[in-house]
């Protein structure tokens with residue numbers, strides 16, 4: 001853990017990576033665990049998300065899961081941001097960076 005240094009791609013078209021990372025750690029982490037290892041919600045590490053495609057993850061984030069605590073994020077996040085988070089969850093890129101900020 002923590003030995004892999006991930007360089008997030010920085011492109012004009014990329015959403016603000018550090019801002020989104022903070023959102024995932026703080027907002028998603030409040031239910032899914034600060035290291036995304038699970039809490040009220042299930043763990044969101046690549047192992048647990050293996051069965052879901054990036055598109056399936058994006059759909060869950062966009063609309064939430066009815067009748068569970070998982071809220072919809074489509075009013076708070078753009079389509080581009082939802083996609084970015086889905087890809088990073090799937091690849092584990094958010095977990096490989098030990099910088100807490």
Ligand code: HEC
Nearest residue numbers: 027028031040041042048057060061065068069070071073
């Ligand atoms: C208020 C608590 C809460 C918050 C905040 C929250 N989630 Fe969830 N999430 C859940 C719960 C509970 C589930 C399980 C739903 C179910 O039973 O299918 C879930 C399920 C998921 C799943 C499906 C996981 C799987 O293996 O099926 C994904 C992906 C997910 N959440 C991503 C996110 C992301 C990304 C954020 C932040 C933008 C977030 N969640 C914020 C509670 C939360």
